[in-house]
Structures are given as structure tokens and as C-alpha cells.
Amino acid sequence: MTRIIDLRSDTITRPTPAMRLAMANAVVGDDVLGDDPTVQRLEALAAARLGKEAALFVASGHMGNLVSLLTHCGRGDEIIVGDQAHIFYYEQGSAAVVGGIHPRTVPNQTDGTLALDQIEAAIRGDNVHFPRTRLICLENTHNRCGGAVLDVAYVQAVGALARRHQLKLHVDGARVFNAAAALGVEVRELAADADSVSFCLSKGLAAPIGSVVCGSAAFIQQARRNRKLLGGGMRQAGVIAAAGIVALEQMVERLVDDHANAQRLSAGLSQIPGLAADPARTQTNIVMFELTRPDMTPAHLQSALEAAGVRLFTVGGRRLRAVTHYEVSAEDISEALERVAAVMA
Numbered sequence: 001m002t003r004i005i006d007l008r009s010d011t012i013t014r015p016t017p018a019m020r021l022a023m024a025n026a027v028v029g030d031d032v033l034g035d036d037p038t039v040q041r042l043e044a045l046a047a048a049r050l051g052k053e054a055a056l057f058v059a060s061g062h063m064g065n066l067v068s069l070l071t072h073c074g075r076g077d078e079i080i081v082g083d084q085a086h087i088f089y090y091e092q093g094s095a096a097v098v099g100g101i102h103p104r105t106v107p108n109q110t111d112g113t114l115a116l117d118q119i120e121a122a123i124r125g126d127n128v129h130f131p132r133t134r135l136i137c138l139e140n141t142h143n144r145c146g147g148a149v150l151d152v153a154y155v156q157a158v159g160a161l162a163r164r165h166q167l168k169l170h171v172d173g174a175r176v177f178n179a180a181a182a183l184g185v186e187v188r189e190l191a192a193d194a195d196s197v198s199f200c201l202s203k204g205l206a207a208p209i210g211s212v213v214c215g216s217a218a219f220i221q222q223a224r225r226n227r228k229l230l231g232g233g234m235r236q237a238g239v240i241a242a243a244g245i246v247a248l249e250q251m252v253e254r255l256v257d258d259h260a261n262a263q264r265l266s267a268g269l270s271q272i273p274g275l276a277a278d279p280a281r282t283q284t285n286i287v288m289f290e291l292t293r294p295d296m297t298p299a300h301l302q303s304a305l306e307a308a309g310v311r312l313f314t315v316g317g318r319r320l321r322a323v324t325h326y327e328v329s330a331e332d333i334s335e336a337l338e339r340v341a342a343v344m345a
Contacts, residue, residue: 004310057210057234198213204258
């Protein structure tokens with residue numbers, strides 16, 4: 001039977017042996033009542049790593065973003081967000097559906113940024129005809145822009161712009177630890193200018209479930225109420241929080257290995273006729289590439305690769321996406337490239 005090399009997402013990883021042991025031995029309580037010590041430890045650890053006063057454990061990245069938006073904004077308020085952002089593109093319009101929050105999109109540049117002058121131009125003045133701008137949202141790393149990294153100077157510039165206009169800044173940092181690893185900086189440097197940051201434990205950090213929202217103590221107090229509003233009150237959640245602690249303590253330093261494997265994959269794909277990949281734009285663990293062969297569709301290529309034991313996703317147009325993670329080795333990348341080349345031959 002052909003061994004599967006699964007490059008669909010870094011969300012497909014299974015808990016490490018250390019995570020399974022920590023989950024089995026976790027000391028738990030009722031987190032809704034505030035007495036699960038393992039959840040409390042995870043939240044304190046996350047807040048310290050991000051340089052914030054407090055943190056809140058939530059079920060998913062989507063929930064983390066939505067809790068943050070509900071905490072920053074009221075009904076009829078407006079957020080400024082990239083037109084390729086996960087919040088706008090992949091979260092079912094939940095900010096509008098649940099919170100009555102209006103999204104105003106600004107085009108994402110190819111590097112994942114929003115042009116500062118376009119952000120500023122999108123800010124509404126005090127006019128009864130308009131929703132009130134309350135929040136700017138960034139994404140780091142940027143999923144649909146190929147895992148692009150927003151650097152410290154850029155986040156600082158957006159934070160300064162937000163403060164100048166009495167706005168708040170939220171960073172969807174689902175893969176912010178990947179961004180820090182790629183830049184060689186502490187993750188707290190990327191979070192310093194944000195009023196809130198969410199990050200996923202269940203992507204590159206390989207925990208089975210969960211995300212964390214970080215911010216001021218007052219912000220997290222209100223965010224906890226909004227988590228409950230969304231049905232996110234979890235009881236003996238220490239069982240899964242234990243895996244999150246292992247993720248933060250053991251899985252951060254190895255993210256550079258995923259980045260190196262993504263570079264190998266991107267470079268290899270760029271050499272296969274009929275495919276176009278740019279290793280210079282592969283900054284983290286996401287590889288975007290394009291099918292240039294006119295007699296084949298991306299869906300056909302995805303299906304053929306599935307049959308060959310390589311799993312990945314199409315992402316629109318003629319683009320496909322592959323994501324490296326801790327269950328994919330350098331040897332797996334070499335094997336995957338051989339199978340892709342055979343399919344394209």
C-alpha cells in the first residue's frame with residue numbers, strides 16, 4: 001500500500017507522545033467555574049510568551065477571532081480587514097452574522113500587508129451615514145498569501161496608525177510563532193503593538209485542539225463572557241490544555257524544520273515542467289504553486305496526486321497549496337517531489 005504524504009494542512013497532525021502522556025495525567029477542574037489548574041497554567045504561559053497581561057483558552061482559531069471582534073466592537077461597528085484575510089474569507093461572515101459587525105476590506109498586498117495609506121483612507125469619519133470604525137485586523141502569517149510574514153516594523157506602523165485614530169488592533173496570529181521563527185525574533189515583539197492577538201495551538205504547534213487569545217486583563221475578562229456567549233464554555237478542559245502546554249514548551253523551536261522542508265518542496269516544484277513555484281516567496285511552512293500546463297486542471301492534478309499518495313489542496317484559479325508540519329520529514333519531501341514529477345511527466 002502506498003504511504004500517504006499528507007500536505008493538506010498543518011492541522012492534520014496527531015498529538016505527540018508527550019502530548020498524549022500530558023493529557024492522560026492532566027489535573028483538571030471545571031474551567032467555567034474557574035478552577036481548572038491546567039487551563040490556568042496554559043493561559044498564564046501563553047500570556048507570558050506573548051507579553052500580555054492575560055489569556056483565554058478557546059476551542060478554535062475562528063472562535064478566537066470572533067471572541068476578539070465581539071469584545072472590541074458593538075453592533076453596527078466596522079472593522080478594517082484584508083480582502084484575503086481568514087477572518088473575511090473563511091469564517092462564514094460570523095462577525096456580521098453573530099455580532100452585527102461590518103467588514104470594510106482593503107486589498108492585501110502579495111506580501112500579506114495592507115498598505116498604510118489604504119488603511120487610513122478606509123477609516124470612517126464621525127458621520128451618521130457610516131458605521132463607526134473601531135478595529136484594524138492583520139493576519140500573521142498570512143494564509144492566502146502563501147504564509148507571508150508581517151515583520152515587527154510593519155506591525156508597529158499599523159499599531160501607531162491605529163492609536164493615532166483611537167482604534168484598536170487585532171492580530172489573527174494563527175501561525176504567529178511561524179512568523180517569529182522566520183524572522184528570528186521573540187513572538188512578543190510581533191504582539192507588542194496589538195491590543196489582542198489570537199494564535200492556534202493546533203496548526204504548526206501540533207496540539208489536537210485549541211487556540212488562545214491574549215490581551216489586557218480587562219479585555220480578557222470581557223472576552224471570557226463572549227466565549228460563553230458563543231457556547232465556548234468548556235468544563236474539564238485541562239485534558240486538552242495539557243497538550244497546548246506541551247506545544248508551547250516543546251514544539252516552537254522545531255518550526256524552522258518545517259520552514260526548511262517547505263523551501264525544499266518549493267525549490268523542487270519549481271524544477272518540474274508544468275508547475276511554477278517561487279522559493280523566494282516561501283517564507284514559512286506554506287507552499288503556493290501554480291499549474292501552468294494547459295491540458296490539466298488543478299482538480300485533475302489534485303486527484304492524480306491523491307492516487308499517488310500525496311495529499312494537498314487547490315486554492316482557487318490555477319493555484320495549489322502544500323503545507324509542511326512535524327509529521328513530514330525531509331525524506332518525505334524528496335519522495336513527494338518524485339511522485340509529483342511522475343504525475344506531471
